[in-house]
Amino acid sequence: MAQSYVTVDQIVNDxxxxxxxxxxxxxxxxVTIRNLAKRAVREFGxxxxxxxxxxxxxxxxxxxxxxxPCDYVDLVKIGIIGSDGLVYIFGENKNKxxxxxxxxYQVPDYxxxxxxxxxxxxxxxxxxxxxxxxGGGHYSGEYRINLENNRIELxxxxxxxxxxxxxxxxxxxxxxxxxxxxxxxxVRSYIYYHIVERKSNVPLGEKARxxxxxxxxxxxxxxxxxxxxxxxxxxxxxxxxKQSPKA
Numbered sequence: 001m002a003q004s005y006v007t008v009d010q011i012v013n014d015x016x017x018x019x020x021x022x023x024x025x026x027x028x029x030x031v032t033i034r035n036l037a038k039r040a041v042r043e044f045g046x047x048x049x050x051x052x053x054x055x056x057x058x059x060x061x062x063x064x065x066x067x068x069p070c071d072y073v074d075l076v077k078i079g080i081i082g083s084d085g086l087v088y089i090f091g092e093n094k095n096k097x098x099x100x101x102x103x104x105y106q107v108p109d110y111x112x113x114x115x116x117x118x119x120x121x122x123x124x125x126x127x128x129x130x131x132x133x134x135g136g137g138h139y140s141g142e143y144r145i146n147l148e149n150n151r152i153e154l155x156x157x158x159x160x161x162x163x164x165x166x167x168x169x170x171x172x173x174x175x176x177x178x179x180x181x182x183x184x185x186x187v188r189s190y191i192y193y194h195i196v197e198r199k200s201n202v203p204l205g206e207k208a209r210x211x212x213x214x215x216x217x218x219x220x221x222x223x224x225x226x227x228x229x230x231x232x233x234x235x236x237x238x239x240x241x242k243q244s245p246k247a
Contacts, residue, residue: 005178008037011187024202025195033191040190041179042172045073048222049180052076053169056162065151066163071173076166078143078152087164091139096153182224189214 012034019026025033045051057066079089141156154163171177179187193214196202 004181006181006184007176007178008034008041009176011179011184011191012037015188015191024199024206025192028195032195036191036194037187038172038177039194040187041177042170043190044179044183044186044221045168045171048183048186048218048225051169051171052166054164054166057165059154059156059161059163061161064154064156065146066154066165068145068147068150068152069165069167069169071169071171072167073170074168075145076168078163078165080140080156080160080162081164087166088140090141090143090154090156090163093142093144093155096142096144096155180221180225183221186214186217186221189217 012030015033015037016030053069053071055069059066077087077089079087082088141154143155144153146153152165156163171179189210193210196207196210
């Protein structure tokens with residue numbers, strides 16, 4: 001079994017075991033070290049190593065909403081899974097009403113369902129028409145995220161009772177968070193730097209060294225986690241220079 005991830009418990013235990021008696025971090029409790037490690041996991045999860053999760057949520061048909069997961073950070077995609085196994089995503093509609101029991105008002109029929117277009121009327125074959133310049137962009141449904149009520153408001157064009165949600169999760173909320181081995185040293189440096197940065201008995205030179213070491217380890221972890229391989233470069237080149245079919 002591949003061991004590409006290391007848990008926070010392992011990092012904290014190794015950090016404590018490797019401290020010397022004259023170390024500046026020697027007087028810090030294990031609880032503080034663990035809290036700093038979880039903060040590092042959370043911070044890295046936003047930039048270096050985003051943890052993606054996918055869930056299938058049941059729609060509350062009375063309100064056409066789904067509740068956001070407790071570890072939700074940001075949305076990647078939301079939609080329904082078709083018979084071909086692909087996800088047909090919903091489009092975001094920021095004009096959706098998020099107020100509860102809001103009184104609707106009458107608007108002209110030709111405006112219903114359309115938020116903006118260039119020309120409403122045009123003449124075609126002696127008939128007065130509409131929607132010239134409306135544009136494209138067709139989705140299988142619409143959504144709007146309502147963070148205040150911890151839910152996603154939905155409008156679906158089909159009779160579905162579940163939706164597929166893919167999102168960035170807060171790994172620090174896991175029972176035993178883990179990080180990729182590429183970022184293990186960066187987590188150690190983060191812990192040490194944030195321990196000594198506010199200590200009055202630590203020399204400024206040591207604080208500056210700890211800060212520089214942390215950012216160096218962070219950049220190294222970032223380069224390893226987001227490396228651009230030769231095969232990816234060749235694939236990009238071939239895609240950009242692909243010839244179009246001739247008539």
